[in-house]
Amino acid sequence: MLEIKNLKVSIKNKEILKGLNLNVNPGEIHALIGPNGSGKTTLANALAGKEECITSGSAKLNKNELLSMSVTERAKAGLFISFQVPPSIPGITNFQVVRCSAPRPTNNIKTDIPNVRQSLTKYNNDIETLQLKGDWAKRHFNDGASGGERKKNELLQLLQLNPKIVILDELDTGLDIDALKIVLSLIRKNQNKYGWIIISHSSRILKKLKPTYVHIINNGCIAECGGVKLLNKVEKEGFTNV
Secondary structure, X not given: OEEEEEEEEEEOOEEEEEEEEEEEOOOOEEEEEXXXXXXXXXXXXXHHOOOOOEEEEEEEEOOEEHHHOOHHHHHHHOEEEOOOOOOOEEEEEHHHHHHHHOOOOOOOHHHHHHHHHHHHHHHHHHHXXXXXXXXXXXXXXXXXXXXXXXXXXXXXXXXXXXXXXXXXXXXXXXXXXXHHHHHHHHHHHXXXXXXXXEEOOOHHHHHHHOOOEEEEEEOOEEEEEEXXXXXXXXXXXXXXXX
16 A cells, blocks of 8 residues: 655755665554664655655555655545644634545535534544543644643544554653553554554554564664564664664
């Protein structure tokens, strides 16, 4: 589904990624680990289309070249990326953000009204699943929300938008133990719907997710690939010998 070939990314004339290759298929969880500054978040930013990232190589989603698309086109193609620190947008509600991101109405009252009702019902059910506050849909987007609530809100958006590839950067930021359990359970429940790339420094959390593949990024490339056993190796030896 997502095919990355020889991806190189430079920021401010400094090459960060130096020819990264990665394939992600539906139902797979790919854990990205590595030292600080190795290029994990740069990969997410480059795929998202952040302006500061100067790219070469290829990153195809369902055979469509992402690197030639605008940010909006990448999202519409099925790419979903979370922020390390999700922003707030006072003046627009949480539900309005999702509705603005959804396909435009057809102007057919027989289909549009039921679709809106169905979307709102699903949205409210997912709010309950994530244990967000009952008035969450009406609250301004992340305004006054805790770090954990913001992370949950990203997953709430994910469930409504139904993308193809999901990239979660620093999944556990701001989550307490109970919130983390809810989030991990949600990912496991929806694993087969999407292809997943999860960036984290916590091997404990990644072990609970049981990733399909674990990749160590070092010096701008994938230096080593394996399974959960690779997490154990890194815990014992660190990244020094990679």
